[in-house]
Amino acid sequence: MKFSFSPTIKMKLFMMGLVAVVALASLSFISMNAGNAVARATNENHVMLEQSQRLSDLRVSTIELVLAAMDSIIDADEGYVYDERLEVMDSSIDALRDSQELIQNAADRIGQPELAAEIAELTNTIDRVVRQELVQAIEARAGEEAYAGFDDDIDEFGEGLVDILAEMEDRIGVMLRESGTRLSKSAADSSQGAITAGLVFVTVLIAFLYVTGSTITKPIAYLTTVMEKLADGDLEVEVETARRDELGKMAVAVQVFKDNAGEKIRLEQEQEASKQRAEEEKRQTMMEMADRFERQVKQVVDGVSSSATEMQATAQQMSATAEETTQQSASVAAASDEATANVQTVAATAEELSASIAEIGRQVNQSATIAANAVDEAEATNSTVQGLAEAASKIGDVVKLINEIAGQTNLLALNATIEAARAGEAGKGFAVVAGEVKNLANQTAKATQDISDQITAIQDETNDAVGAIERIRDVITEVNEIATTIATAVEQQGVSTQEIARNVMQAARGTQEVNQNIENVSKAAGETGTAAGQVLTASQEMSRQAEGLRGEVDKFLQEVRAS
Incomplete structure (x- = not known):
């Protein structure tokens, strides 16, 4: 093999x-x-x-x-x-x-x-x-x-x-x-x-x-030519299917496509004959459907005409009821307006009383606030004076330190003078410098003593100021407590008056709501009358449309049967 x-x-x-x-x-x-x-x-x-x-x-x-x-x-x-x-x-x-x-x-x-x-x-x-x-x-x-x-x-x-x-x-x-x-x-x-x-x-x-x-390309070109001829309707073209690769499988598929194309032509011929038979059956079915449609639509049109007549009677009754409701609502609205005016007069008086009490309370609160601010300012001033005393104390410490440094400098200058004396002629210049340093140290000690005396005086004055500020703060605190007590009493009176005014205002709003509801009822009655008129018009139009529908259905059935 x-x-x-x-x-x-x-x-x-x-x-x-x-x-x-x-x-x-x-x-x-x-x-x-x-x-x-x-x-x-x-x-x-x-x-x-x-x-x-x-x-x-x-x-x-x-x-x-x-x-x-x-x-x-x-x-x-x-x-x-x-x-x-x-x-x-x-x-x-x-x-x-x-x-x-x-x-x-x-x-x-x-x-x-x-x-x-x-x-x-x-x-x-x-x-x-x-x-x-x-x-x-x-x-x-x-x-x-x-x-x-x-x-x-x-x-x-x-x-x-x-x-x-x-x-x-x-x-x-x-x-x-x-x-x-x-x-x-x-x-x-x-x-x-x-x-x-x-x-x-x-x-x-x-x-x-x-x-x-x-x-690969040559067999593909051959298959392309074959498929173009098949697409043009040439079913006599020969297809080579001897290859064993993918192109051979494609050739087999093209052969199947060729066979299917021939089968398609045969089926199209059979479908044309079936189509003619179906057209005849369809015409017969349309005639039967027209008869059934005529019977069903006639029943619907008759029902619509009957319903339109009933809607006309109902709309006329709704219109009469709405007119009577409107007249009664007008009488109730007049009585409600009078009650609303009386309640609003009482509410205005209560609001004026509440405003007067509120103004008194505001003035008292302002006095209490001023007293409290005075206490705060006294505290701040006291803190500032205390800080001044502490700063003076710190300056005293610094002056003390400078005084100690001056003493040490004086001692060092003395030692330098002694060493310069020992050095003899070579140390004369150094002895002069040591003397100058000693003089500067003495001047520094004197200046620091003067500063210390001034700081002591500042501390004494500061202590007196602290005592005076403490006494002022105590008096202002007492005034603040009295003002706070008065403000609390005025506030309680204001709350009571506001409660009275609030209740009266609620009563006024209640009468206004009643009046508004009566107006809404009157408006709704008017809208109901309008709607009843629209329903009456719609029912009349519905009757006319039902008659028109009956005529169009008859015309449609005539055309269907004629076709």
């Missing part, structure tokens, strides 16, 4: 996609490897660049350290080292010690790990010579010979450290340039390889897609 393999379109498309994916994956793999190599080299260059920059910073920092030390030797006569120079020395030494790991890595990179140990040893030596021995010598005011020795040591150790750092920086710079050259060549080679591989993959993919696409 002979075996034949016919791949489906799905399989062909899958193979096309698979080839494209393999090509893309291969190209991506090549590009990724090249990119990783470039990335590693770039990272290595970045590390070397950072080491080179850091070594340069350390070299500059060491030079600044040497210059700060030399400047300190030049200004040794001052007897101390300037703070900014100490900061330069400290920051330079700390930077060298903090960078030991970086220095060790850089030394290992250039193949001279022993340089890191030399830098560490020189750092310790410079630290000892500059930050310890030199500073101590300057503070001790050492001689020129000692400073000359420090100058030689600093030159020797500083220059040695700077030379080592410069050598390491130069070596790493050379390595960085060589690595950059290799990186550029590697990137160019990787780019060229990726382009070549991409062109090869694209060429193979295009050829594969063209061959595979041809095996």
Whole structure:
């Protein structure tokens, strides 16, 4: 038995996609490897660049350290080292010690790990010579010979450290340039390889897609031609169904479509015959429906005419009843208006009485408020005076402190005078200054005593003011209590009067509501009469429409039967 393999379109498309994916994956793999190599080299260059920059910073920092030390030797006569120079020395030494790991890595990179140990040893030596021995010598005011020795040591150790750092920086710079050259060549080679591989993959993919696409597009074009002929009504066209792929299944479906089209034509012919029979049956059914419709509509029209007659009689009766209700409502409304006027007169009198009591209560409350405000102002004034007393007391404490400081200053001036006397001729200028300080201390003590006396007088006056304010506050508080009692009594009278006025007003509103309800009844009676007239008119119109409906139904049935 002979075996034949016919791949489906799905399989062909899958193979096309698979080839494209393999090509893309291969190209991506090549590009990724090249990119990783470039990335590693770039990272290595970045590390070397950072080491080179850091070594340069350390070299500059060491030079600044040497210059700060030399400047300190030049200004040794001052007897101390300037703070900014100490900061330069400290920051330079700390930077060298903090960078030991970086220095060790850089030394290992250039193949001279022993340089890191030399830098560490020189750092310790410079630290000892500059930050310890030199500073101590300057503070001790050492001689020129000692400073000359420090100058030689600093030159020797500083220059040695700077030379080592410069050598390491130069070596790493050379390595960085060589690595950059290799990186550029590697990137160019990787780019060229990726382009070549991409062109090869694209060429193979295009050829594969063209061959595979041809095996799909040609059968599709054939099926398209067949379906266009079938759409134009050509049922004699032949359909090839020998293929075993999806296009073969489509051809089978087209063959089924062709067969169904022939069957459709046959069914349409049969449906036309059935349609003629149905038209005849429909006409007979319409005649029967017209007869039934005539009987049913006639019954409805007769019922509507009867109901319209009854509505006319009812509407006439409603109109007479509404007229009588309107007349009775007018009589009741007149009596209600008179009662409302009497109640409103009483309510107005009660409101005037309530307003008078309210005005009295407002005046009393205002008096109580003024008294309460006076109490608050007295309290505030008392607090202010108390604060003044406390401030005076605090000023007294400060004056006492100043007096103590003046005494201590006087004592120090005395000690300085004694020391100046011991110093002899060299201390005369200092003795003059000490005398001036002593005079200033005596003047300060006298001034503080005067201030203390004034503060004592202020405190006495403040205490008298506090007592007077306390007495005023007590009197105002008593007046406030009396005013509050009067206000409470007036308020109770006002509440009683307002209650009377409220009850009278409620009675007035009640009579007004009765009057309003009577008016509503009268209005409703009038509206009822109007509605009754409208119902009468509507019933008459309904009778006329019923007669018209009967005529239209007869006309419709005649047309239906004629059709």
